[in-house]
Every structure is written in structure tokens, then in C-alpha cells.
Amino acid sequence: xxxxxxxxxxMQFGGLKAVNDVSMHIDEGEIVALIGPNGAGKTxxxxxxxxxxxxxxxxLTFAGGSVSGKKPNEICRMGIARTFQNIRLFSxxxxxxxxxxxxxxxxxxxxxxxxxxxxxxxxxxxATVAEALKRLQFVGLADKANELAKNLPYxxxxxxxxxxxxxxxxxxxxxDEPAAGxxxxxxxxxxxxxxxxxxxxxxxxxxxxxxxxxxDIADRIYVLDFGELIAEGKPEEIQKDPKVIVAYLGMGAEAxxxxx
Amino acid sequence: xxxxxxxxxxxxxxxxxxxxxIAFAIFLGVLVVFAPVLLQGFQTMSFFVRVxxxxxxxxxxxxxxxIVVGYAGLLDLGxxxxxxxxxxxxxxxxxxxxxxxQMISNVGLRDFLVSSQFIVMLPVAAxxxxxxxxxxxxxxxxxxxxxLAIVTLGFGEIIRILATNDFLGLTKGAYGMMAPVxxxxxxxxxxxxxxxxxxxxxxxxxSVNLYWYYIVVLLIVLAVFVVRRLxxxxxxxxWVAMREDEVAASSVGVNIMTSKLWAFALGAxxxxxxxxxxxxxxxxxxxxxxxxxxxxFIVTMVVLGGMGSIPGVIVGAALIAGIPEMIRGVAQSPLxxxxxxxxxxxxxxxxxxxxxxxxxxxxxxxRPQGMIPSTRRAQELHPEDEKVLEEEDQSLWDLKHGADRSxxxx
Ligand SMILES: Nc1ncnc2c1ncn2[C@@H]1O[C@H](COP(=O)(O)OP(=O)(O)O)[C@@H](O)[C@H]1O
Ligand SMILES: [Mg+2]
Numbered sequence: 160x161x162x163x164x165x166x167x168x169x170m171q172f173g174g175l176k177a178v179n180d181v182s183m184h185i186d187e188g189e190i191v192a193l194i195g196p197n198g199a200g201k202t203x204x205x206x207x208x209x210x211x212x213x214x215x216x217x218x219l220t221f222a223g224g225s226v227s228g229k230k231p232n233e234i235c236r237m238g239i240a241r242t243f244q245n246i247r248l249f250s251x252x253x254x255x256x257x258x259x260x261x262x263x264x265x266x267x268x269x270x271x272x273x274x275x276x277x278x279x280x281x282x283x284x285x286a287t288v289a290e291a292l293k294r295l296q297f298v299g300l301a302d303k304a305n306e307l308a309k310n311l312p313y314x315x316x317x318x319x320x321x322x323x324x325x326x327x328x329x330x331x332x333x334x335d336e337p338a339a340g341x342x343x344x345x346x347x348x349x350x351x352x353x354x355x356x357x358x359x360x361x362x363x364x365x366x367x368x369x370x371x372x373x374x375d376i377a378d379r380i381y382v383l384d385f386g387e388l389i390a391e392g393k394p395e396e397i398q399k400d401p402k403v404i405v406a407y408l409g410m411g412a413e414a415x416x417x418x419x
Numbered sequence: 420x421x422x423x424x425x426x427x428x429x430x431x432x433x434x435x436x437x438x439x440x441i442a443f444a445i446f447l448g449v450l451v452v453f454a455p456v457l458l459q460g461f462q463t464m465s466f467f468v469r470v471x472x473x474x475x476x477x478x479x480x481x482x483x484x485x486i487v488v489g490y491a492g493l494l495d496l497g498x499x500x501x502x503x504x505x506x507x508x509x510x511x512x513x514x515x516x517x518x519x520x521q522m523i524s525n526v527g528l529r530d531f532l533v534s535s536q537f538i539v540m541l542p543v544a545a546x547x548x549x550x551x552x553x554x555x556x557x558x559x560x561x562x563x564x565x566x567l568a569i570v571t572l573g574f575g576e577i578i579r580i581l582a583t584n585d586f587l588g589l590t591k592g593a594y595g596m597m598a599p600v601x602x603x604x605x606x607x608x609x610x611x612x613x614x615x616x617x618x619x620x621x622x623x624x625x626s627v628n629l630y631w632y633y634i635v636v637l638l639i640v641l642a643v644f645v646v647r648r649l650x651x652x653x654x655x656x657x658w659v660a661m662r663e664d665e666v667a668a669s670s671v672g673v674n675i676m677t678s679k680l681w682a683f684a685l686g687a688x689x690x691x692x693x694x695x696x697x698x699x700x701x702x703x704x705x706x707x708x709x710x711x712x713x714x715x716f717i718v719t720m721v722v723l724g725g726m727g728s729i730p731g732v733i734v735g736a737a738l739i740a741g742i743p744e745m746i747r748g749v750a751q752s753p754l755x756x757x758x759x760x761x762x763x764x765x766x767x768x769x770x771x772x773x774x775x776x777x778x779x780x781x782x783x784x785x786r787p788q789g790m791i792p793s794t795r796r797a798q799e800l801h802p803e804d805e806k807v808l809e810e811e812d813q814s815l816w817d818l819k820h821g822a823d824r825s826x827x828x829x
Contacts, residue, residue, distance in 0.1 A: 209670055235672035247667035249660045251795050260660045264672035266653050270681060273652030274645050280652070287653070327671055 160223065162187045162331060162362055163208070168217030170203050170386075177203040179386035180217070185331070190353065190363045192373045194397075195383035196406060201366045202244055204383070205333050208364075209241050210234040222330065236264050240329035242320040244336050244366075250309035254300055254319055257308050258291035261326030265290070294322040298352060314345045321352070331362045338369040350375050374398065382406065455632055460614070460623035469628040470744045472700055475635030476693050477740035481720040481732045482642045483689025488718065489727035489793070490650065491682030492662035493560070494568040497575025498717050501687040503582060503709040504551050505544040505694020510704050511589055513540045513599040535604040537699045541692055548691025549684040556683035560676060575714050582706040595705025598698050606630050631700035638696065642689055643729055654681055659795065712772075716740070719775055723782055725789025727796045734791055739775060 161184035170178040178200040185191050193201050206212045207219060210231040219226045221237055229237070240261075249257050266287055272280040295301045298318040303311060308319060317337055324332055334353070338346040350372050357363055367373050373380065373394070380397045382390040384406040390397055397403055436444075455471055458464040484498045513536045520532040532539075559570045585592035609625040616622075649655050657678045660668040669675050698704045716739060724735020782789070788796050 231669040232672045232674045249663040261671045274648045
């Protein structure tokens with residue numbers, strides 16, 4: 160059974176169908192890329208899958224349970240975590256604190272325990288720090304633990320967002336343009352990081368414009384254009400698909416797709 | 420740093436205490452405990468003890484509201500409602516409690532229970548206020564920013580108007596009600612120890628005012644203790660995260676509604692406790708103590724002092740509650756007899772609205788983070804590129820509320 164199953168999902172904003180009758184599936188352990196020109200509806204799809212938008216119609220399930228109508232925090236609990244296209248960190252919290260917030264669903268001490276500083280509270284708090292540090296080490300930010308998130312360089316902020324998402328212990332990680340604004344060295348590192356994430360047992364759905372990253376790492380690719388799914392397949396199939404090339408025309412498409 | 424164990428801080432505010440800071444804290448503690456004794460001992464100064472008690476009540480209120488405004492970032496303009504709930508609960512239920520224990524035949528036990536009625540009422544009123552916070556919060560916390568402020572403002576007024584109209588025959592309307600007993604637990608024993616040094620005109624008796632002053636100080640210490648621990652916990656982190664970015668916070672699993680409700684209830688609780696002390700110290704409650712202006716004052720204390728900063732809020736409350744009371748107190752005290760006309764002095768203290776309004780405007784322009792800002796807030800109030808995120812929030816917000824916008828970006 161597929162981990163994610165979207166059946167004829169549509170998201171309508173007024174007269175605009177940002178996502179139009181899209182069906183797709185993601186299997187456990189896959190790295191799937193979602194590509195398409197700007198405004199194609201990729202982020203909107205993420206927002207439906209994470210409960211920020213409720214699909215206008217269609218079915219959206221994760222691990223067998225329905226996603227639509229659930230709140231973002233409930234979906235996080237089900238096992239989906241994400242990053243944002245425009246980085247959304249808690250900018251005045253430290254790097255470590257950001258990741259500690261990511262442990263929210265994995266801890267439960269209430270205010271009374273916090274005030275009494277019970278043994279359970281202290282144990283949980285120590286575990287939260289330890290787990291958060293583990294995630295920081297994983298993305299290579301452990302030495303920046305005490306720095307404010309907003310003072311980190313751009314690439315580090317992207318990695319911190321990934322660490323925060325991983326701290327929720329997701330089954331599925333959604334990455335929205337993680338390589339945006341990165342130099343080739345950084346995006347190569349990112350590609351390796353995504354590989355390690357998959358190796359740790361997390362399924363990945365990736366929105367990315369950097370075709371090198373996509374072609375290097377994706378098992379399968381879905382292509383959206385004007386809200387509609389126009390192609391699906393392995394990287395080498397997508398690269399040759401005439402519909403995809405047309406969709407990317409005007410963006411220097413062939414060059415872009417050939418890059419990889 | 421190579422080799423050495425890295426110093427991990429889990430909170431930007433948790434820095435160690437320097438020696439100077441410890442010395443200052445001890446000095447402050449001694450001052451808080453003993454200064455009122457001195458003031459009480461000199462007849463001309465004894466009114467200050469009462470003023471300090473009033474200031475203490477506002478400090479408690481400001482610490483409570485700070486949970487809502489400072490930590491959770493919710494603007495509550497009706498905080499006085501919880502204060503009123505606590506005060507009325509203390510009087511109404513306190514009376515019932517006293518009547519009930521009158522049936523006890525053992526005189527010693529009966530007197531003990533009667534004099535400790537306010538202690539029994541403290542948790543009762545705290546719970547009532549917290550539950551009121553939940554009841555109000557559940558429908559209105561979905562609202563944001565200005566909408567929330569307006570609804571809470573309305574709620575504060577509703578509570579006051581209900582009290583004015585003798586709601587369910589409970590509150591005796593505009594006339595107000597007397598608090599149950601005058602003599603609180605242990606006061607008569609404390610009064611058995613007078614200290615007099617006639618040579619310098621020192622004549623100390625443990626007064627009712629001093630008694631309530633110490634009760635308030637104990638509650639303030641408790642509040643600071645509790646709030647600090649909350650701040651440094653799972654819930655405290657959720658509050659900061661939510662204040663910084665609700666979308667991101669909920670996407671990592673923070674239940675926004677629950678976190679806000681906790682803030683509301685835990686903030687309301689201190690309002691309730693302050694209400695109990697107020698009702699008993701004053702011996703009387705009436706609706707006019709719970710006007711909208713009171714709420715505004717408490718918000719001002721938090722904002723001027725420094726949102727989210729415990730020392731800031733305490734200083735803010737002390738100044739804003741203290742200055743007018745001092746002016747009034749000094750004017751009416753024997754200190755200035757013949758120098759200034761008491762009615763004139765009262766009129767001067769009446770200008771406090773003007774002064775605080777002006778102060779507020781100036782502060783917001785030059786120092787929006789408050790007098791003693793919290794480490795985090797000081798950073799937040801120097802925004803760099805937060806405009807993008809605000810626009811996003813707006814588009815999400817519009818979407819949920821049916822507004823049609825074609826521009827967006829998430
Ligand atoms: N909240 C919204 N309100 C109105 N229109 C929206 C909203 N969110 C997205 N859209 C529209 O949906 C389309 C797809 O946007 P998006 O999913 O962000 O594209 P992508 O991520 O593929 O670049 C765009 O035309 C965008 O303007
Ligand atoms: Mg996008």
C-alpha cells in the first residue's frame with residue numbers, strides 16, 4: 160500500500176484551480192520529486208497534504224488515514240513533516256531551541272510537571288535536548304546550537320528547518336525547494352543529506368527547481384503545470400518527455416533539463 | 420572549543436547569575452522584607468505600607484497578564500475580568516464558607532477556620548478565574564490581534580456590568596459588598612509583639628496593611644517562581660514558537676488552540692489570586708474597581724516594563740501603580756500638612772492618564788521593547804525581513820475566511 164495516496168485532489172481559490180484533479184502516490188522509502196514551473200501548484204499540494212489548506216475535492220490519505228480536514232499539528236502527529244519555500248524558522252530562538260520545538264509531539268510534560276520540576280519532567284527535558292542535538296549533528300549544525308536562528312547563514316537555515324522537521328520523527332518529509340539560493344557545493348551537500356534521510360527510513364517528497372539535485376536523487380518525478388499533472392516517470396523519462404519540455408519552454412527549458 | 424564540552428543553553432534567557440547580581444538580589448530581598456517594617460514604625464510614613472500593598476497587587480496582576488501578552492503574544496484588554504472574578508468569588512464564597520463553619524461547636528477550630536477563610540479562597544478563586552479564562556478563551560482565541568483585543572475588552576465590560584446589575588442576586592449591584600472577616604489568620608498573634616523606641620519616635624505594631632503586604636509579596640514570589648519554570652518548559656517553548664510563527668509552530672505539532680488556552684487560563688489564575696487579596700485587604704468590593712481603565716493600566720505596565728520580562732513587568736507595575744498612589748498618599752499624609760492642599764494633590768494624580776498616555780507614545784517610539792526588555796523580545800522588536808511572512812499569514816488568514824485574494828506566496 161502506498162504511503163501517500165492522492166485521488167483526484169483539487170484545490171480551488173476563487174476561479175483558479177491551483178491544483179486540478181491530481182492523483183499521485185508515494186511509496187514507502189521512495190524519494191519522489193514534484194516539479195513544474197512557478198505557480199504550477201506544487202506548494203499548494205504541500206499545503207493540502209499538511210493541513211494548511213483543505214482540498215476542495217478529492218481524497219488525500221496518508222498511511223491509510225484521511226488527511227483532509229485535519230489540522231497541521233494533527234497531521235504532524237500522523238507522521239508528516241515539512242519545510243517551507245520561504246524559510247519559516249522561529250528566528251529569535253536558538254538553533255537548538257528550534258529543534259526542541261520540533262520535539263513537541265514526542266514529549267508530553269504539562270505545566271504542572273514543569274512547575275514542580277518532577278523527575279519525569281527533567282528526564283523528558285534532557286531527552287528533548289539530546290534528541291534535538293542528534294538532529295543538529297545529523298544536518299551538521301551541532302556547533303551552532305546556541306546561535307539565534309536568524310543569525311545563521313542562509314544554507315544553514317535551510318538545514319536547520321530540515322533538522323526541526325526531522326525532530327518530529329516523521330515517516331514522510333516534504334521539502335519545498337530546499338536548494339533554492341544554494342551554491343553548487345551546498346546543493347551537492349544537500350543531495351547527500353537527502354540521501355541520508357532516506358537511508359534513515361524516511362520517505363521524501365521534494366519540490367525542487369535545481370534539476371541537478373532532482374535528477375541525481377529522485378526515484379520518480381511528477382510534473383505539474385497550471386495545476387494539472389502532465390507527466391510522471393523516472394528521471395530519464397521525464398528529461399525526454401516532450402510535454403515537460405513544452406511546459407518549461409520560455410524558461411530556457413531544454414538547457415535546464417539537460418543540465419543534469 | 421575543541422575537546423571541551425560545549426555549553427548547551429536551552430533558553431536564550433538562561434545565563435548564569437554573576438556575583439553582583441546575587442548581591443543585588445539579596446539587597447532587594449532585605450529591602451522588600453524590612454523596609455515596610457521601618458515605614459510602619461514611623462507614624463508619618465505608615466501610609467506607605469498600604470501603598471506598597473496596592474503596588475504589590477498590581478505587580479501580581481501584571482505578572483499574570485504577562486503570561487498572556489508577553490509569552491503567548493495575545494492582546495487581552497479585559498484582564499480585569501479575572502481580577503473581578505477572584506474578588507467577587509472571595510467575598511461571595513468566603514461568606515458562605517464562614518457561615519458554614521459557624522456550625523462547628525469547637526470554638527478554637529471555628530475561629531481558626533474563620534480567620535483562614537481567605538487562604539481557603541485563594542485556590543478556589545484561582546480555579547474559578549482559570550476556568551473563566553478557559554470559558555472565554557474557547558470561543559474567542561480563534562480571533563487574531565485586534566479582533567481578540569476587542570472581544571476581550573467587551574468581556575471585561577460584561578463582567579463589570581453584570582456585577583453592577585446585581586447578577587443573579589449575588590453581587591449587590593453598584594453598592595458593592597463587604598468582605599467576610601476583618602481579622603485574618605495570625606494577625607492578632609503578630610500584634611502581640613509591638614516594638615517601640617520612643618527616643619526616635621519609632622512605634623511598630625503589626626498592622627493589617629503590613630499583613631496584606633506580606634501576603635502579596637509571598638504570592639509575587641510564587642508567581643515569579645511558577646512563571647520562570649513555565650517559560651523554560653515544553654509549553655513555554657510552544658508559546659514562543661507560536662508567537663514567532665503560528666504556521667510553522669503548528670506544522671511541527673504545536674496545537675495552537677491548546678497553547679493559547681493554557682496561556683489564558685494560567686494568566687487568569689493570577690488575576691483571581693490578586694482579586695482575593697484585594698477584596699480582603701480592602702474589606703470591600705464594588706464594580707468600580709474593575710473598569711476598563713484598570714485593564715488598560717495593567718497592559719501598560721506589561722508593555723512599558725517589557726513584555727515577557729519578569730523584572731521589567733515588576734518595575735513597570737511598581738512605577739505605574741506606585742507613582743499616582745505615592746502622590747496621593749504623600750499629599751494626604753501628615754508629611755506635607757500645610758505645604759500642599761490634599762485636594763490639589765489628588766487632582767494632580769488625576770492627570771496620570773495624560774502622563775501615562777504620553778509615556779506610552781514616547782516609549783513605543785523610542786524603546787518598544789520596554790524598560791527592561793526580555794532578551795528575546797528585544798530581538799523580536801527589531802524586525803528585518805518579517806514583512807514577507809506577515810503577508811503570507813495574511814493570505815492564509817484571508818483564505819480561511821473566504822476573502823478572495825489572488826496574490827499569495829507560501
Ligand atoms: N492562498 C491562496 N490564495 C489564492 N491563490 C493562491 C493561494 N495559494 C496559491 N494560490 C495560487 O495557486 C497557484 C499555485 O501556487 P503555488 O502552489 O504556490 O505554486 P508553486 O509552488 O508551484 O510555484 C498560483 O497561481 C497561486 O497564485
Ligand atoms: Mg512553491
